[in-house]
Amino acid sequence: MKHLLWAVTLSILCWQPLYAQSVIGTTAGPMQYPEALSPGDTKVSLEMAFLKMPEATVEAADTYRWPAWTLDLFVGLPENFVAEGRLTTQFINWHLQAGLKWQWAAADRLRAYIGADYAYFIGGIGAGAFDNSNRSSFATPNVSLGYDFQDLALTLKGEASFLLSKTDRAGEITTTQSTNEFNGVTGSVYLEQVFWGQTQFLIGFRANYLKFVYQQWLLFPTTDTYYFVPEFVLGVRL
Amino acid sequence: MITSRSWSRLLASTILAAVVALAGGCAEDVLLDIPEFRNGGFLSQTKPLTREALSKLDGVWRVKSGRDRFGDSVAIRVSGDRVTIYARPNVSYLVLESGYLDSVVFLEGYWREQVNANTGLVRLILPRDAGGGFVVSDGERPPVMRLQGTYGQESNSNPDTDLVLEYVRPFSAKALAPFAVIAHRGGGRTADRIPYSENTVELLRIAERYGSNAVEIDVRLSSDGVPFLYHDGEINPRLVRRGALVGPTENYPYGVLRQYATLIRGEHMPTLEEALNAIATQTTIQFVYLDTKTENAGLIAKMVPLMASAKAAADAIPGRPPLVMLVGMPTQAVYDEFMQLPNPQQVPSLCELELDQARAAGSLVWAPRWTLGTQNDKVLQAQAEGIAAVTWTLDIDEFIEQFIRDGHFNGILTNYPTLVTYHRLMQ
Numbered sequence: 212m213k214h215l216l217w218a219v220t221l222s223i224l225c226w227q228p229l230y231a232q233s234v235i236g237t238t239a240g241p242m243q244y245p246e247a248l249s250p251g252d253t254k255v256s257l258e259m260a261f262l263k264m265p266e267a268t269v270e271a272a273d274t275y276r277w278p279a280w281t282l283d284l285f286v287g288l289p290e291n292f293v294a295e296g297r298l299t300t301q302f303i304n305w306h307l308q309a310g311l312k313w314q315w316a317a318a319d320r321l322r323a324y325i326g327a328d329y330a331y332f333i334g335g336i337g338a339g340a341f342d343n344s345n346r347s348s349f350a351t352p353n354v355s356l357g358y359d360f361q362d363l364a365l366t367l368k369g370e371a372s373f374l375l376s377k378t379d380r381a382g383e384i385t386t387t388q389s390t391n392e393f394n395g396v397t398g399s400v401y402l403e404q405v406f407w408g409q410t411q412f413l414i415g416f417r418a419n420y421l422k423f424v425y426q427q428w429l430l431f432p433t434t435d436t437y438y439f440v441p442e443f444v445l446g447v448r449l
Numbered sequence: 450m451i452t453s454r455s456w457s458r459l460l461a462s463t464i465l466a467a468v469v470a471l472a473g474g475c476a477e478d479v480l481l482d483i484p485e486f487r488n489g490g491f492l493s494q495t496k497p498l499t500r501e502a503l504s505k506l507d508g509v510w511r512v513k514s515g516r517d518r519f520g521d522s523v524a525i526r527v528s529g530d531r532v533t534i535y536a537r538p539n540v541s542y543l544v545l546e547s548g549y550l551d552s553v554v555f556l557e558g559y560w561r562e563q564v565n566a567n568t569g570l571v572r573l574i575l576p577r578d579a580g581g582g583f584v585v586s587d588g589e590r591p592p593v594m595r596l597q598g599t600y601g602q603e604s605n606s607n608p609d610t611d612l613v614l615e616y617v618r619p620f621s622a623k624a625l626a627p628f629a630v631i632a633h634r635g636g637g638r639t640a641d642r643i644p645y646s647e648n649t650v651e652l653l654r655i656a657e658r659y660g661s662n663a664v665e666i667d668v669r670l671s672s673d674g675v676p677f678l679y680h681d682g683e684i685n686p687r688l689v690r691r692g693a694l695v696g697p698t699e700n701y702p703y704g705v706l707r708q709y710a711t712l713i714r715g716e717h718m719p720t721l722e723e724a725l726n727a728i729a730t731q732t733t734i735q736f737v738y739l740d741t742k743t744e745n746a747g748l749i750a751k752m753v754p755l756m757a758s759a760k761a762a763a764d765a766i767p768g769r770p771p772l773v774m775l776v777g778m779p780t781q782a783v784y785d786e787f788m789q790l791p792n793p794q795q796v797p798s799l800c801e802l803e804l805d806q807a808r809a810a811g812s813l814v815w816a817p818r819w820t821l822g823t824q825n826d827k828v829l830q831a832q833a834e835g836i837a838a839v840t841w842t843l844d845i846d847e848f849i850e851q852f853i854r855d856g857h858f859n860g861i862l863t864n865y866p867t868l869v870t871y872h873r874l875m876q
Contacts, residue, residue: 266687267640270680342820381820386845431640433844433865435539435564 241403242413242448244357244364245324247314248287256283258413258446260299265438268430277301279426283446291315293324304426305333308351320359327352334428345428347377349394368399374423379432387432395421395437401444413446480714481642483559484570484604490557491572495548498584503527503547505584506575506596508619509875510534515600515612518560519543523614524874529657529732532556534614535871537846539564542867543571543600544658552577552585560600563641563865569601570608580616590616624876629736629860630869632661633842634680635724637864639688639713646688646712648678650719650727656734660870663736664728665777665841665862668721670748675703676721676755680742688713699743721752725759729772737774738799738816738839738862741783749776749787753796775799775814784810801841804831812836816862819843823856832857843869 240246242256258281281299288294291314299306310328317323328351335344350373357366372394379387401415419440426440486492506525519536526533534543545558554575561568573596575581580594594616599608634647636656645651648667656664667680677698681687684694690711698706698718707717719727721739728734739752756774763772776798778784784802787793787810794811804827807815815831817824819840828838841862843849849865852858853872863869 266685269687270685271682384820384822386820386848433540433564434641436566 240448241357241364241366241411242283242285242446243355243366243368243399243401243415244359244403245312245314245322245355245366246357247291247316247322248285248293250287250289252287254285255449256411256413256446257281257449258283258444260417260442260444262426263441264427265424265440268427268438270430279304279442293326295326295328297328301426303334303336304428306425307331308349310351310353312353312355322357322359324353324355326354332425332428334425336429341429342382343429344380345378345425347423347425347428348375349373350375362404364401364403366399366401366403368397368401370397370399371395372397372421377423379428392422394423395419397421399444411448413444413448415444415446417442417444481566481568482604483561483644484568484601485559486557486570486572491555492546492548492557495550495555498547498549498554500527502584503532505580505590506532509617510596510614511617512536513595513613513615515610515614518600518610519612522617522875524620524871525614526620526660526870526874528660528870529655531558531658533658533660533867533870535660535867535874537868537871538562539567540846540865540868542659542871545571545573549581549585552582554581554584556596556598563637563867566642568604569606571598571600571612572608573598573612573614620874621876624874627859628873629663629839630661630866630873631663631665631736631738631839631841631860631862632656632659632866633665633862633864635664635666635678636661637866641864644714646714646716648680648718648724649712649714649716650723651714651716653724653727653734654731656866657732659866661866662734663738663860664734665738665740666721666724667740667742668748668752669699669743670745670751671698671703671706672700673702673704674747674751676748676751677703677706677718678721678724679718682742684710699745722755722758725755725774726762729759729763730766733770735770735772736860737772738777738814739774740777740779746786749783749790749796752776753790756797773797773813775812777816778802778806778810778812799839804836807831807836808834814839814859816841819848819852819861823852823858825855825857828857832859 260279279299279301281297284296286294293312295310297308308328308330310326312324312326315323330349332347351370353370355366355368357364374392374394377389397417397419399417401413403413406412420437422437424438424440504527510523510525512519512521519541520538524535532545532547539562541562543560545556548555556573558571559568560571575596580591583590596614598612600610600612601608602610636652637643639647666678668676669679670676679698683697690713692709694710728737760772763769776796778787779801798810798812799814799816800807800810800812801816804815814837816839831838837859839860840858843861844864849869850872861869
């Protein structure tokens with residue numbers, strides 16, 4: 212029922228034409244839509260993502276329900292290349308991701324990014340009985356396909372995740388280590404639209420199907436199974 | 450009037466709404482059904498074997514076929530009411546029922562990898578000349594004992610992949626020395642797709658099939674003063690089917706919890722009395738660690754008479770090994786409450802705090818967490834003073850091996866009792 216309410220709410224938000232304005236061609240363009248950036252041009256956005264951790268692993272009903280905050284930076288490069296850097300945090304988790312994308316205009320309104328990112332993750336907690344940490348690195352090749360509906364941009368994004376390294380520590384002991392494993396895939400859908408003047412907003416949904424979900428690094432380090440972790444994303448261009 | 454822009458918005462919002470609704474509808478996959486042979490399998494046509502006869506299978510066996518799944522060597526041991534084959538890769542194991550016909554031994558059951566959802570059927574045969582005659586009748590062990598058969602690669606597939614095991618040696622004296630394999634939460638975590646929910650009577654009844662001779666259970670106190678088993682602080686969807694109850698379990702009378710909080714595999718939260726009675730009368734478990742999960746005053750005082758009653762029930766069963774139940778003290782608050790009992794040193798207890806505190810409380814067991822290391826000096830010192838030492842909660846293969854090889858603990862609390870048993874028996 213909760214998910215149905217979310218779906219209805221999102222539908223109403225997307226349907227609402229009262230404040231909507233043209234999305235493309237404004238000074239504040241969309242964030243995830245694969246638009247070309249002139250060399251040196253930048254855009255910065257702030258995202259807030261609500262994750263639904265796998266119920267099977269969450270042993271305290273109110274744990275890990277803090278939103279994840281992301282600062283996202285795009286920089287235009289020559290030859291239709293774009294550099295992206297993302298910093299995501301949940302305070303006990305820090306995830307830094309950087310990579311290159313190449314923009315391709317399939318049609319006037321249909322654009323694509325093809326790229327690859329490298330990510331480094333740090334997690335640590337030292338309160339109460341905990342003295343645990345995790346360091347991990349990932350490679351994430353990705354492709355985005357966006358369509359400009361004039362007053363709204365729809366972008367679909369697919370990512371593969373390869374776990375390059377993962378080290379858990381408890382106190383001075385290295386408890387688990389692993390390297391070079393296929394970690395799963397993430398599919399995303401984003402809607403972007405201008406509201407209230409020239410402010411660009413984003414709502415989106417990410418479906419993660421991953422073995423190691425970095426946000427749950429503290430839980431179940433020995434399991435070898437894929438978890439489904441949905442994320443609801445809200446963003447605003449700064 | 451609907452414009453083309455409105456249509457585009459409608460299209461986009463519909464896609465997003467559909468994706469969100471679809472995601473919300475995806476159920477967590479923690480319910481793994483154990484595969485079974487139809488109509489009782491071939492065992493429905495066989496005669497039962499005695500435990501004494503089956504124990505002739507106990508020992509270390511080499512894997513001739515099936516190494517990809519089960520590794521190079523396995524340990525076979527009669528465990529509870531089953532024959533269990535303990536392997537190492539992916540915390541794999543096989544749980545088998547048995548029977549014989551014309552001096553041929555038949556074993557049927559299932560295999561599992563506990564770190565994932567892989568499982569399947571298994572059927573093994575011990576032919577008369579390859580050990581079947583030796584197991585069924587008296588006589589000498591043949592030069593080559595060979596269990597041969599097949600296993601299914603997936604839950605619903607026919608067993609069609611070869612599995613062949615050859616007997617190598619009996620267990621060493623070290624492997625058979627007293628050691629507590631303590632199953633976490635009464636046998637394991639629900640998230641590991643075990644046959645029953647954690648902390649239930651149903652799980653306790655079968656805990657020995659997985660190598661455990663001891664269990665840890667989590668005890669809380671309902672609002673009307675009934676000790677019951679449940680791990681988390683709140684009604685949590687990982688353990689309880691969605692229903693009317695929300696919030697802390699201890700805010701509810703036990704009758705409400707029993708009626709309205711159905712556990713995820715259909716069981717109810719048992720009272721501590723039900724759980725201890727099941728352990729005492731329906732298992733041969735020797736050691737129960739009562740993990741005191743609440744800091745609500747009064748729980749320990751209610752636990753003590755229930756422990757005494759269960760001990761009396763166990764003692765009344767001829768041939769049953771002695772049952773030891775210990776009040777767990779995981780926090781300073783619980784320790785303080787325990788020390789306010791009239792004669793705390795007279796109450797069997799387990800202390801997770803400092804060794805000095807275990808001494809002061811008269812604890813029978815000191816239980817430091819495993820990440821503090823093997824602590825051999827402290828462990829040997831405790832043992833010299835008559836205090837046993839166990840460590841918790843150790844699930845990592847390499848460390849289980851290391852702690853058993855290099856450490857001196859009297860037991861290990863684990864979510865993977867089959868893996869601890871494997872390392873114990875392979876010594």
